[in-house]
Amino acid sequence: MSERRIVFQGDHLWLCAGALPEVKAEVSLTLPEGVLVERVAEAEPVPEGVEALGLREAFDRLDPEAWALAGRAYQWLEWEAGHRFCGGCATELEPGEGYSLECPDCGISVFPSNTTAVIVLIGRGEGPDREWALARSPHFKPGVYSAVAGFTEPGESLEQAVHREVAEELGIRVHHLHYFGSQPWPFPNGLMVAFTADHLDGELNANPAELEDARWFSRNDLPLLPSALSIARWMLDAAVAELERS
Incomplete structure (x- = not known):
């Protein structure tokens, strides 16, 4: 990719040291900020x-x-590929303003939407005894553990999703939820909303249908962690830094 041009092959991004070569593109679009x-x-x-x-x-x-x-470019490519026709009259959609598509027949405008997910870093204990509940998904790289995450369900608030996911995946309850931040997550079109929380009660018990393992870790025995560019890692780094300042 370059500052003004991004090339995908399937779901793979082309990277090179210089300018990207010219290609015979199956699909071509321009982001609102002018990137091809x-x-x-x-x-x-x-x-x-x-x-x-x-x-x-x-x-x-x-x-x-x-x-x-x-990630934004990939999400738009995938969204346009899955929204070629109007849901009201089946006419082929055309590019509209910004990220929208418009129906030339009935005038309906369609906009990309995000699938919202929550991720929560759960802690227990105080001072040097502070620990965090981290879990391992079978989809992670070998040895990597992270905070628990899951998609919101229809009619559910972000906070309700946190409590449900924690109960389903870890078998515990939490309280003292605090919003940490958010991050776009293009796998395929997600928005990850992050919280911190404290353990309330229950014994940690990984749901085998979702996880390979879940454990409490202190700052001195942390496992392999997610990439430094992920909000899961930002939360962990912030929690460890706060502990070291206290």
Whole structure:
């Protein structure tokens, strides 16, 4: 990718040291900020000097601003691919203002939407005895643990989603929820909303349908952690830094 041009091949992002080569794009669109986004056929050979990386792998290779731009481009490509026709009259949609698509027949405008997920860092104990509940998903890289996360359900508040996910995945209850921040998460079109919380009661028990393992960790025995660009890592780093200041 470059400042003004992004190329995807399937769900892989093209990276190279210089300017990206010209391509025969299957899909081409321009982000509202003027960045050209192209997608080439998966059967096309990757040009010499170009590396094709999945967005997750690129997470550790790009700075936060560049990765966020690539994620936004990917989300828009995927959204447009799944919204070609009007839901009211089945007419093919056309580009509208900004990120929207418009129906030339009935005038309906359609806008991209995010799938909201919550992530929560749960702590217990005080001072040097402080511990955090971290879990391991089978989808993580070997040895990596992270805060518990899950999607919100229809009609559910963010706080209700936190309590439900914690109970379902860890078998415990929490209280003292505090909003930490949010991060766009393009897998495929998510918005991750982060909270911290304190353990209220219950014994940690990983749900085998969701997790491989869950444990309490102190700052001196932390496992492998998520990428430094993820909000899960930001929460953990902030919690450890606060503990070290106290």
